[in-house]
Amino acid sequence: MIEKNRDFPREITVLRTILRRFSLNPQMHAELESKLSRKLAGYKGEKELDYHISQIDHARFHIFHDLRIPHNNTHFQIDSLLISDTFMLVIDSKNYAGTLDFYPEFNYLLQTWNGIEKVYPDPILQTRTQAAQLKSFLIKHHFTPPPIEFIVSISNSQAIIRNPGNSHEVRMRVCKTPAVAYKIQSFNDKYQNEVLSIKEIRKMTKLLLKSHEPYIPDIPSMHLPMNQVHKGVQCPECGEIGMKRIYGNWVCKKCGHLSKEAHIAALRDFFIIYGPAITSRQFSEFLNIFSIHQSKRLLSALELDSTGSTKGRIYTPGKNFQLWE
Ligand SMILES: [Zn+2]
Known part of the structure; x- marks a missing residue:
């Protein structure tokens, strides 16, 4: 078996x-x-x-x-x-x-x-x-x-x-x-x-x-240019980074594709690059979301684990978020 x-x-x-x-x-x-x-x-x-x-x-x-x-x-x-x-x-x-x-x-x-x-x-x-x-x-x-x-x-x-x-x-x-x-x-x-x-x-x-401990490459030891990260939500259709949130949808400026969930992949990228913890401010910055309230709404809808007070709350993937394929 x-x-x-x-x-x-x-x-x-x-x-x-x-x-x-x-x-x-x-x-x-x-x-x-x-x-x-x-x-x-x-x-x-x-x-x-x-x-x-x-x-x-x-x-x-x-x-x-x-x-x-x-x-x-x-x-x-x-x-x-x-x-x-x-x-x-x-x-x-x-x-x-x-x-x-x-x-x-x-x-x-x-x-x-x-x-x-x-x-x-x-x-x-x-x-x-x-x-x-x-x-x-x-x-x-x-x-x-x-x-x-x-x-x-x-x-x-x-x-x-x-x-x-x-x-x-x-x-x-x-x-x-x-x-x-x-x-x-x-x-x-x-x-x-x-x-x-x-x-x-x-x-x-x-x-x-x-x-069993799966191997995960250690990003800090890879000497990557950490100031050269493309921020934003990536279009699942054409790969362009920089989708905009318009009336509950992510819209691709290049191909016009609409997605309700493209922010999830962006959050996964963040966790992989920076480690499995994020604040709503970091989420806003990485996904280019201008409203902190919208960031908080999107984050809380994902049912991540969280610790800390409302202001400095830190979200981690938890069991409801599939970090790995
Ligand atoms: Zn696109």
């Missing part, structure tokens, strides 16, 4: 917000654009992995998509984790294109794509490390971990996997995403002894779900 679905990556939402709201120098703009497209390609590969995992016999496995667990002053991240009563399996998804030469004996991967060679850390070693961190995390929480296996799933259908050293490790641990179900089956055949009770799996599931 699926214990945890994959959430839409918050990092992608943050990058999109920055690219929409900031005037960036061309170099920074290009860097963030390329980071965004890498993250989108990675997410696409992970969704494909989810699809192929969904093809296996679910009754046998407890499945977790995307876990990020704090451990020993850092975090370890697992793209997909499967737990059965006989073993655990950590799966890492990579979306590298081109020809991929694995050199596990030297701990690197050589990618050749469009005539350009690039070296990456060995994904087998990375995934082995995730499995070791998971084991250590479980021991710390008084579990006796079952055997923990790991594989690397290459999602790019055009990628060519090569194993120049004819390494057993590469043959065993690396596959194209559509072959993941067969890999799972082979581990399933290998491990026959029941080592985890239903009760232990339930306790483990609870611990993993409780410990």
Whole structure:
């Protein structure tokens, strides 16, 4: 059964917000654009992995998509984790294109794509490390971990996997995403002894779900030009920033689109850029609303959490406001 679905990556939402709201120098703009497209390609590969995992016999496995667990002053991240009563399996998804030469004996991967060679850390070693961190995390929480296996799933259908050293490790641990179900089956055949009770799996599931902390990029450490933020309500139709509130509607001066709710997306942008707290004055300023009373009306209609007196009231997203996609 699926214990945890994959959430839409918050990092992608943050990058999109920055690219929409900031005037960036061309170099920074290009860097963030390329980071965004890498993250989108990675997410696409992970969704494909989810699809192929969904093809296996679910009754046998407890499945977790995307876990990020704090451990020993850092975090370890697992793209997909499967737990059965006989073993655990950590799966890492990579979306590298081109020809991929694995050199596990030297701990690197050589990618050749469009005539350009690039070296990456060995994904087998990375995934082995995730499995070791998971084991250590479980021991710390008084579990006796079952055997923990790991594989690397290459999602790019055009990628060519090569194993120049004819390494057993590469043959065993690396596959194209559509072959993941067969890999799972082979581990399933290998491990026959029941080592985890239903009760232990339930306790483990609870611990993993409780410990998960989604990654959110830290805006202050990104050195963004904080005085170069485009303020205003963005048109959901054409993307123009600067809609005007006229008789209960947001009106786009460029395309004429009307919206009742375009301020919600603007508030979300504010929370992502400045952090999850806003006053009605900040709301007025960010959305270019001239009447403070109108700001207060719009804010209170959103049923945010709030603290403080009427004048200095601070609003935070709370459970009624969907900050993330
Ligand atoms: Zn428009």
